[in-house]
Amino acid sequence: MSYLMEEHVLAAALTREIFGNVSDAAKLWFWGLSALSTGVLAWGVARRVRRWRIGKSDTERFSWRAGLINLWQFVLLQRRVRGHGAAGAAHILLFGGFVVLSIGTGLIGVEHLLEKLLGHAPTDPVFHKGLYFAVYEFVMDLAGLALLAGCGFFVYRRWKRPPEVGHEWQDWLVLALFAIIGMTGYVLEGLRIVREQTPMPGVSFVGVLFARGFESLGMTPAGASDWHIATWWFHAVLALTVIALFPYTRLLHGIAGTVRLAAGIERLGRLSPVSIEQVEETGEIGVTRVEQFKRWQLIELDACVSCGRCEQQCPAFEAGKPLSPRSVVQDVRQHFEAVAMVRPAERDGSARPALVGEIILDETLWSCTTCSACVDVCPLGISPLGFITDMRRSLVADGKLRGSPAQALQKTGRTGNPWGMPAQDRMAWADGLRVSNVQDNPDCDVLYWVGCAAAYDRRLQKVARSVVKLMQAADVNFAVLGNSEGCTGEAARRMGDELLFQQLAGKNIKTFERFGVRRGVKRIVSHCPHCVNSFRQDYSQLGADLDVVHHTEFLDELMHTGRLRVPAEGSAGTGATSASITYHDPCYLARVQNVTAAPRALLSRVTGENGIVEMPRHGRQTSCCGAGGGRMWFDDTADKRVGQSRVAEALATGTRTLCVSCPFCLTMTSDGIAARNGDMTVRDIAEILADTLPPQPSGNQHA
Ligand code: SF4
Numbered sequence: 001m002s003y004l005m006e007e008h009v010l011a012a013a014l015t016r017e018i019f020g021n022v023s024d025a026a027k028l029w030f031w032g033l034s035a036l037s038t039g040v041l042a043w044g045v046a047r048r049v050r051r052w053r054i055g056k057s058d059t060e061r062f063s064w065r066a067g068l069i070n071l072w073q074f075v076l077l078q079r080r081v082r083g084h085g086a087a088g089a090a091h092i093l094l095f096g097g098f099v100v101l102s103i104g105t106g107l108i109g110v111e112h113l114l115e116k117l118l119g120h121a122p123t124d125p126v127f128h129k130g131l132y133f134a135v136y137e138f139v140m141d142l143a144g145l146a147l148l149a150g151c152g153f154f155v156y157r158r159w160k161r162p163p164e165v166g167h168e169w170q171d172w173l174v175l176a177l178f179a180i181i182g183m184t185g186y187v188l189e190g191l192r193i194v195r196e197q198t199p200m201p202g203v204s205f206v207g208v209l210f211a212r213g214f215e216s217l218g219m220t221p222a223g224a225s226d227w228h229i230a231t232w233w234f235h236a237v238l239a240l241t242v243i244a245l246f247p248y249t250r251l252l253h254g255i256a257g258t259v260r261l262a263a264g265i266e267r268l269g270r271l272s273p274v275s276i277e278q279v280e281e282t283g284e285i286g287v288t289r290v291e292q293f294k295r296w297q298l299i300e301l302d303a304c305v306s307c308g309r310c311e312q313q314c315p316a317f318e319a320g321k322p323l324s325p326r327s328v329v330q331d332v333r334q335h336f337e338a339v340a341m342v343r344p345a346e347r348d349g350s351a352r353p354a355l356v357g358e359i360i361l362d363e364t365l366w367s368c369t370t371c372s373a374c375v376d377v378c379p380l381g382i383s384p385l386g387f388i389t390d391m392r393r394s395l396v397a398d399g400k401l402r403g404s405p406a407q408a409l410q411k412t413g414r415t416g417n418p419w420g421m422p423a424q425d426r427m428a429w430a431d432g433l434r435v436s437n438v439q440d441n442p443d444c445d446v447l448y449w450v451g452c453a454a455a456y457d458r459r460l461q462k463v464a465r466s467v468v469k470l471m472q473a474a475d476v477n478f479a480v481l482g483n484s485e486g487c488t489g490e491a492a493r494r495m496g497d498e499l500l501f502q503q504l505a506g507k508n509i510k511t512f513e514r515f516g517v518r519r520g521v522k523r524i525v526s527h528c529p530h531c532v533n534s535f536r537q538d539y540s541q542l543g544a545d546l547d548v549v550h551h552t553e554f555l556d557e558l559m560h561t562g563r564l565r566v567p568a569e570g571s572a573g574t575g576a577t578s579a580s581i582t583y584h585d586p587c588y589l590a591r592v593q594n595v596t597a598a599p600r601a602l603l604s605r606v607t608g609e610n611g612i613v614e615m616p617r618h619g620r621q622t623s624c625c626g627a628g629g630g631r632m633w634f635d636d637t638a639d640k641r642v643g644q645s646r647v648a649e650a651l652a653t654g655t656r657t658l659c660v661s662c663p664f665c666l667t668m669t670s671d672g673i674a675a676r677n678g679d680m681t682v683r684d685i686a687e688i689l690a691d692t693l694p695p696q697p698s699g700n701q702h703a
């Protein structure tokens with residue numbers, strides 16, 4: 001056609017008229033409908049904001065910096081969406097296409113406004129011309145394809161209805177609207193090209209195909225004009241409908257998720273703080289009513305798209321426990337909707353089912369191991385774990401925890417450790433070793449935090465002894481708290497007993513103050529990732545400023561500085577030659593503290609490079625052993641335990657040694673392997689390294 005042949009001549013005319021073929025009256029209607037659409041959107045958003053305000057205001061500080069990083073990484077770059085197969089790629093295409101098309105439409109608006117302000121004629125654009133225009137048209141066509149490809153995949157997926165994905169009829173509506181808007185955009189472009197005989201239409205590479213199609217059907221420029229205005233209206237009304245629908249459909253996640261991520265308060269392993277003063281004032285602890293959740297948690301309810309990723313990663317769900325983090329969020333969300341419909345004054349009196357016990361069952365709440373897998377995987381930054389632990393607190397306050405876990409808490413309160421052992425036996429693990437107490441060595445550089453498990457459990461005592469041997473070999477000036485050490489309260493807190501936790505933590509903080517244990521003076525080394533996390537995240541909420549490292553980080557540091565040396569690969573006595581070891585990443589170390597390299601660096605000193613046989617789920621994507629969140633103290637039979645699949649995975653590597661770096665992981669995996677009669681030994685990384693040391697005269701040089 002003529003417009004194709006004249007492309008090279010008409011390069012300078014690269015532009016198009018904004019609102020071409022649209023009468024002044026139609027423009028007025030369009031602006032009126034735009035105002036209506038924006039009004040419906042604003043009303044819907046304001047309604048949601050009013051509902052979010054039902055929740056409690058937050059006492060934690062918001063971080064603008066973290067919020068901006070979250071927006072960049074999780075919204076714009078879709079970091080948590082990437083790497084999730086076809087669904088992740090399709091979401092990126094749909095989201096990317098939508099964002100680019102929205103920005104492109106916004107730029108058209110800016111051009112139109114500038115033309116009005118600067119007195120330009122519609123045929124004399126301000127910036128919408130030349131090379132900019134060519135790139136613009138090309139990018140917009142590309143974005144349309146991305147949007148349609150994303151829609152196509154999600155239509156196919158909804159058709160297949162995989163069980164892990166939530167389904168609502170509105171999802172079909174939204175997808176249909178997006179797809180029709182994308183298609184009519186191309187139809188509109190094709191009609192415009194025919195109507196205007198556009199010079200160089202090739203930059204609109206999809207639009208030109210439509211134009212050729214229309215022309216092959218005999219469409220003339222005059223005929224295209226009528227179809228163009230009809231399609232323009234159809235396209236515009238659908239686009240304005242989508243804008244208005246945002247707060248009323250699943251698209252709400254775009255608003256709520258962005259607000260949630262901008263809040264920048266997502267921290268793995270951190271629980272919401274509890275003020276004892278407030279508890280005394282209100283008599284309330286934990287959550288029994290949805291209004292007691294924080295506002296940002298209510299925003300999370302609106303952000304959840306029921307994608308099921310949290311459920312896929314949940315070890316409790318995998319083990320058949322009555323817990324699906326997705327269902328927890330969705331059930332609380334539905335309950336919240338029902339509550340929000342009731343007038344504030346009538347909420348207490350209304351006969352609605354109880355949130356805790358009826359909507360969310362006690363067994364559901366107790367099934368969680370607090371492994372943080374659900375939080376880490378959620379693309380919207382939602383924490384199902386936060387909802388669970390908040391509700392657990394009310395269960396404990398109401399005396400609804402019974403049996404062995406309740407006894408563990410009672411023993412902890414009575415004796416300072418969940419085993420109920422006497423405090424004076426706390427140094428029994430060090431029999432035969434010369435380990436100095438901080439009272440005798442007040443100038444020590446390092447405080448070795450032994451923890452209850454290694455202090456009282458005979459198997460775990462060997463781990464503490466190995467850590468001591470390694471520190472002595474590296475000539476570290478360390479000491480322990482001895483009988484002054486008490487349980488961190490980590491498990492108590494995650495089981496929901498906040499008062500017991502604060503009592504234990506308060507005591508330990510006083511002990512630290514007494515012996516000058518604080519950042520910049522004395523470092524704490526612990527072989528327990530739960531203790532490390534508690535010191536870093538729980539104790540800091542109580543004002544303690546501690547420098548805490550896990551023993552794998554510390555030993556790696558000692559190796560790097562040359563203070564600790566181990567003989568080369570396959571050392572005698574380790575039984576840990578190349579390819580004979582697999583390593584289990586503890587959730588609280590790998591996922592929560594992001595420590596995955598140090599243990600591997602240490603192990604590779606013994607096994608050689610590439611000597612570790614990795615399990616399919618490793619690093620941050622590790623799978624839970626089942627002990628966290630106080631589950632260690634629950635009386636599960638071996639076949640019902642969370643973490644059975646992890647044991648099977650370890651055995652399937654065919655290695656003879658399972659290396660761990662957490663006392664709870666050691667206990668749980670040892671029990672699991674024994675229950676399966678597996679031919680595998682479980683050892684802490686410190687034990688493996690200590691075995692490589694030449695025999696030394698026992699004693700702490702600084703004792
Ligand atoms: S909480 Fe997050 S991961 Fe879980 S279903 Fe909702 S959006 Fe998906």
Ligand code: SF4
Binds near residue numbers: 314324371
């Ligand atoms: S923290 Fe772990 S066990 Fe608890 S709900 Fe999340 S994924 Fe499941």
